Amino acid sequence: MISRREFNLGLGAALASTGTRATAAPYRGPNVIVIRYGGGVRRRETIDPAHSYSPYMLHDLAPRGVLIPDMVIDQLEGGNTSHAEGTLNILTGRYKAYRDAGSRFLTDRLEPVEPTLFEYLRDAYDIPSHQALLINGEDRPQEEFFTYGVHNHYGIDFRSEMLSLHRFKLYKVARQLEELGTDDPAHVDIEKQYQNLLAADPRDIAPKQSPDVTAFWRRWRLHYGDDGLRNPRGDRLLTELTIRAMEQLRPRLIMVNYQDPDYVHWGNASHYTRAIQVIDEGLQRIVRLADADDFYAGNTIFAIVPDCGRDANDLVSLPFQHHFNTRAAHEIFGLFFGPGITKGRVLDKQVDQTAVAPTLAALMGVQSPRTEGDILSELGA
Numbered sequence: 001m002i003s004r005r006e007f008n009l010g011l012g013a014a015l016a017s018t019g020t021r022a023t024a025a026p027y028r029g030p031n032v033i034v035i036r037y038g039g040g041v042r043r044r045e046t047i048d049p050a051h052s053y054s055p056y057m058l059h060d061l062a063p064r065g066v067l068i069p070d071m072v073i074d075q076l077e078g079g080n081t082s083h084a085e086g087t088l089n090i091l092t093g094r095y096k097a098y099r100d101a102g103s104r105f106l107t108d109r110l111e112p113v114e115p116t117l118f119e120y121l122r123d124a125y126d127i128p129s130h131q132a133l134l135i136n137g138e139d140r141p142q143e144e145f146f147t148y149g150v151h152n153h154y155g156i157d158f159r160s161e162m163l164s165l166h167r168f169k170l171y172k173v174a175r176q177l178e179e180l181g182t183d184d185p186a187h188v189d190i191e192k193q194y195q196n197l198l199a200a201d202p203r204d205i206a207p208k209q210s211p212d213v214t215a216f217w218r219r220w221r222l223h224y225g226d227d228g229l230r231n232p233r234g235d236r237l238l239t240e241l242t243i244r245a246m247e248q249l250r251p252r253l254i255m256v257n258y259q260d261p262d263y264v265h266w267g268n269a270s271h272y273t274r275a276i277q278v279i280d281e282g283l284q285r286i287v288r289l290a291d292a293d294d295f296y297a298g299n300t301i302f303a304i305v306p307d308c309g310r311d312a313n314d315l316v317s318l319p320f321q322h323h324f325n326t327r328a329a330h331e332i333f334g335l336f337f338g339p340g341i342t343k344g345r346v347l348d349k350q351v352d353q354t355a356v357a358p359t360l361a362a363l364m365g366v367q368s369p370r371t372e373g374d375i376l377s378e379l380g381a
């Protein structure tokens, strides 16, 4: 079997010979912000007016665009309604376009085997990697694998950059190693931390992290320091990373992978509803910045979509799960708004989660030949 590294090296050679990127045109389309309303949420606590814990999305954002109350994850043999799977359905526009990444270090680690929306965009247009961003959860290094698909037409040269606390720790510990002399007693411990962080993603990735992203982490460290006690945590951290990235890196495509409603696996229902409120507050900060900043105002499309639903039966001993293939775990929603999208429409039609990528690609003026979902022409104003 060909190793990941050999595969990537071969791919790089193939791309160099075609010179795809050198000829790519400057991008003049809309910015796109994808919000994964993640960690699995039900329609009831999000878009149902009688029970919603997401009032900003429901009352301020839905009237600005097209709400799709009946978006679903298709019932497929061998499909799973979970976080990585749903995220990759959204990013690739296909179902089951992933495989086990085969890590020795963590389970539950999938990687796409089809191109992601990031690759389609960066293949078609001259967009540097730091303007195609995934914002990931605090300690989900398994989602580091979503930045590009293992596919022989696109791949790592068209990947997104990743912002996450894991990435910051890698930056910080590498700098600490430089700053400490090798004879410093703390050096051994920091070196151990560094090796542990590297082990979470053993791929030998080239090209390396963009200098713009390294500069982003330098500023983050200056602001929040090294102790990890002053930066926000959980999904508030994702909001903070997103706000700073929007201000400093000017991304053209960004996906924010909120996740904290998933704490309901271990806790009670209030963890879940509180996490939904935190995402709703994050949405408010992100949309307000987009409305106020000239780079984004009037030129930014938002797509809000959950990774998966959750079980609807509250009477079972473990409510709010999503791994048992119940109907409600397949029931999600979609909300699109921005330039070119009809305002105040509720699309009364069942739509697949795989429609998100081809629809966004079309809105950006990008071909997405490997997607399988529908392009939602009904969004058009």
Ligand SMILES: [Zn+2]
Residues within 6 Å of the ligand: 039, 040, 083, 262, 265, 322
């Ligand atoms: Zn879960």
